[in-house]
Amino acid sequence: MIDSRSEINRIIEAARADGWVLEPDAKRIFTIAGFDVPRFTTARTPEEAIRFAGEIGYPVVAKVISPRILHKSDVGGVAVGIADAGGLAEAFRRFQGLEGFLGMIVEEMVSGIELILGAKIDFQFGPMILLGMGGTGVEIYKDVALRMAPISEKDALAMIEGLKAHRLLTGYRGAERVDLKMLTVTLLSFASLVMELSEGIESIDINPLLCSSRHCFVADARIILQKE
Amino acid sequence: MDLKPLFEPRTMAVFGVSANNYRHPANEIFNKNLLRYPVAVYGINPRGGTINGQSIHRNISEVPEEIDMAVIAVRADLVPEVITECIKAKVRSAVVISGGFAEVGRGDLQERVVAIAKEAEFPFVGPNCLGLYVPSRVDTFFLPGERMVNPVVGNVSFVSQSGGILVDQMIKFTNEGVGLAKAISIGNKALLGELDLLDYFTTDPATKVIAFYIEGFGGNEGRRFVLKAEKCGKPVVVLKTGKSPGGSKAVSSHTASLAGDYASFSAVLSQYNIVEAVNELELISFCESLSAYAKPIEGRVGIVTVSGGHGAVAVDVCAARGLLVPGLPENIREDLCKNLSPSVQDIATLTNPIDLTGSGIDEDFVATVRSFCSMEDIDCVLALLLPYIPGITSDLGAKLGGIARQCGKPLIAYVPNVEKYAMLIEGFTLNGSPVAHSIEGAVLMVDALRRNRP
Numbered sequence: 001m002i003d004s005r006s007e008i009n010r011i012i013e014a015a016r017a018d019g020w021v022l023e024p025d026a027k028r029i030f031t032i033a034g035f036d037v038p039r040f041t042t043a044r045t046p047e048e049a050i051r052f053a054g055e056i057g058y059p060v061v062a063k064v065i066s067p068r069i070l071h072k073s074d075v076g077g078v079a080v081g082i083a084d085a086g087g088l089a090e091a092f093r094r095f096q097g098l099e100g101f102l103g104m105i106v107e108e109m110v111s112g113i114e115l116i117l118g119a120k121i122d123f124q125f126g127p128m129i130l131l132g133m134g135g136t137g138v139e140i141y142k143d144v145a146l147r148m149a150p151i152s153e154k155d156a157l158a159m160i161e162g163l164k165a166h167r168l169l170t171g172y173r174g175a176e177r178v179d180l181k182m183l184t185v186t187l188l189s190f191a192s193l194v195m196e197l198s199e200g201i202e203s204i205d206i207n208p209l210l211c212s213s214r215h216c217f218v219a220d221a222r223i224i225l226q227k228e
Numbered sequence: 229m230d231l232k233p234l235f236e237p238r239t240m241a242v243f244g245v246s247a248n249n250y251r252h253p254a255n256e257i258f259n260k261n262l263l264r265y266p267v268a269v270y271g272i273n274p275r276g277g278t279i280n281g282q283s284i285h286r287n288i289s290e291v292p293e294e295i296d297m298a299v300i301a302v303r304a305d306l307v308p309e310v311i312t313e314c315i316k317a318k319v320r321s322a323v324v325i326s327g328g329f330a331e332v333g334r335g336d337l338q339e340r341v342v343a344i345a346k347e348a349e350f351p352f353v354g355p356n357c358l359g360l361y362v363p364s365r366v367d368t369f370f371l372p373g374e375r376m377v378n379p380v381v382g383n384v385s386f387v388s389q390s391g392g393i394l395v396d397q398m399i400k401f402t403n404e405g406v407g408l409a410k411a412i413s414i415g416n417k418a419l420l421g422e423l424d425l426l427d428y429f430t431t432d433p434a435t436k437v438i439a440f441y442i443e444g445f446g447g448n449e450g451r452r453f454v455l456k457a458e459k460c461g462k463p464v465v466v467l468k469t470g471k472s473p474g475g476s477k478a479v480s481s482h483t484a485s486l487a488g489d490y491a492s493f494s495a496v497l498s499q500y501n502i503v504e505a506v507n508e509l510e511l512i513s514f515c516e517s518l519s520a521y522a523k524p525i526e527g528r529v530g531i532v533t534v535s536g537g538h539g540a541v542a543v544d545v546c547a548a549r550g551l552l553v554p555g556l557p558e559n560i561r562e563d564l565c566k567n568l569s570p571s572v573q574d575i576a577t578l579t580n581p582i583d584l585t586g587s588g589i590d591e592d593f594v595a596t597v598r599s600f601c602s603m604e605d606i607d608c609v610l611a612l613l614l615p616y617i618p619g620i621t622s623d624l625g626a627k628l629g630g631i632a633r634q635c636g637k638p639l640i641a642y643v644p645n646v647e648k649y650a651m652l653i654e655g656f657t658l659n660g661s662p663v664a665h666s667i668e669g670a671v672l673m674v675d676a677l678r679r680n681r682p
Contacts, residue, residue: 020480067550070258070480070481078234092383116482116483118483118486119483120481120483120484120487120492122450122487122492122498123447123448123489124445124447124449124450124451124489124492124493125448125450125451125454125493125496126448126451127491128487128492128496130483130486130487130496132486136481138408138486139486144486144487144488144489145495146486146487146492146495147495147496147497147499148451148454148492148495148500155499178472195648202484203480203481203483203484204479204481205481205482205483207482216509222481224480224481226486
């Protein structure tokens with residue numbers, strides 16, 4: 001635990017210059033902290049990308065890695081459902097043209113309902129936890145629940161039940177239901193991680209957190225650090 | 229720090245009184261306490277002279293008694309010196325009325341005053357505030373007494389960052405019959421802030437409801453506030469301003485954007501069962517009903533009226549706020565019908581809301597409220613009274629209030645705010661049932677009881 005904590009600190013300190021922890025490193029932090037993260041690699045060349053995709057099997061997701069791109073979808077830096085090596089090489093070529101390109105994430109496709117799990121260090125109240133319906137429309141639907149951390153299991157359940165889209169999580173009209181126990185556990189461990197990390201961070205977005213009846217995956221994450 | 233000398237002073241020194249400028253705020257404070265309150269008051273000014281026939285002391289050390297509270301209304305740059313003199317003269321507390329500190333960029337001057345006070349553990353309110361008002365005890369507001377409305381004495385204590393809002397709310401509380409225990413404007417809250425006053429009012433036996441007008445908290449102060457408020461055992465009501473985001477602060481994450489300052493504030497208050505009022509009507513309604521009933525309810529309302537329209541409006545507001553209006557079981561309906569007056573029996577609507585119609589009389593209300601009292605499914609009674617109809621008398625308030633008192637369920641009434649219904653209204657309030665002057669206000673009172681979880 002001490003070792004994992006110092007490893008997390010090391011990753012955060014290394015990201016200070018950029019002002020935020022990029023997706024691959026943020027995912028490393030969540031992996032260390034015990035969260036489920038889809039299998040992925042960071043590829044510097046198209047060949048690396050194709051080799052990894054060959055190992056895990058198509059389709060895959062490709063995402064640009066750049067310290068200058070906070071919102072990847074906004075600049076066309078995300079490609080989902082890539083079916084073959086040609087598509088992957090094509091995505092790589094396209095991402096190379098984006099600002100600050102450092103490489104490409106190749107990741108297994110996982111399914112589930114898109115949630116957002118977030119944290120913010122509030123000036124008046126300190127660490128706050130947010131759960132909501134995620135994806136790219138998150139700021140349009142604004143279907144979120146907010147609590148001051150730490151939170152109890154009761155708070156976590158109330159957050160889930162407080163979402164307008166709550167019924168979408170419980171198998172609405174025959175759809176697959178989300179494992180609410182797993183989601184609760186994820187929320188609680190996220191809140192305790194945030195309490196631990198609160199010094200030096202400004203906010204965290206896990207968006208999407210992909211949840212189904214079998215898993216809750218941290219499919220994308222960024223950690224914004226406090227300006228010094 | 230002991231705040232008792234502030235709220236219960238026996239002796240008071242007013243710095244800055246003027247022998248020739250009768251309009252000086254310090255003179256107003258001096259005069260009103262001299263003439264109207266049971267506190268020995270001394271005027272201080274290095275130039276001496278007299279005020280209202282009393283000689284002005286040149287220095288606090290000349291005052292023959294120990295002083296519980298100093299009221300300081302001198303130029304800002306003189307305040308550090310005056311505070312130092314007070315401490316030397318063993319004054320026990322102060323209210324700094326003077327402006328000209330952090331609010332105009334003189335944070336340095338304010339910090340000097342705080343440093344002096346902290347070192348001596350000397351409690352002071354302000355600067356840049358009106359100070360405090362305790363009915364029949366003390367009043368540091370520099371507002372001429374004849375311009376103020378005399379508040380009704382009661383059990384709500386109100387802490388406000390803004391003096392203007394405080395005075396305005398005190399007048400509105402009075403108009404609605406909400407009783408005040410203590411009121412304090414904390415201005416720049418350089419030393420004493422919301423947390424200290426929350427502590428004080430938590431143990432103050434005269435205070436049953438603690439209300440706050442808050443513009444914003446300092447770093448992490450909000451966290452400490454909610455943790456304290458949750459444990460204080462009294463209902464806490466908060467009206468917050470500054471809800472719109474100030475300017476277009478660039479926000480880099482979705483979470484930071486969705487969890488803005490006010491969104492976080494509001495979410496945390498409800499997480500800790502603090503009752504947030506989003507506007508004045510809510511503030512007044514919440515304070516009024518919580519000062520009458522501290523016990524939480526689940527919010528299952530029995531409504532009685534003589535107008536179907538009033539019932540319908542009330543049901544709509546209940547529904548919008550998640551309050552339930554449960555139906556009447558057959559046996560209750562039959563029993564109630566038997567107890568109604570013959571002219572009402574056949575025309576009343578005996579569902580919830582119960583509409584007794586314009587033929588209803590006092591005894592029909594009494595029978596209906598008794599039925600609601602007997603129903604386990606109902607935990608709060610709402611009586612919408614229209615005293616225009618001929619069958620309702622001025623005694624109905626006292627009758628219904630008495631029944632509610634006996635059965636132990638909260639009763640909230642709506643009566644139009646008209647002078648000639650005063651006796652009806654007092655009948656309720658003297659029996660401990662709050663009266664709203666709008667249907668919405670009445671439902672807000674019910675909602676406050678549901679949201680309060682002390």
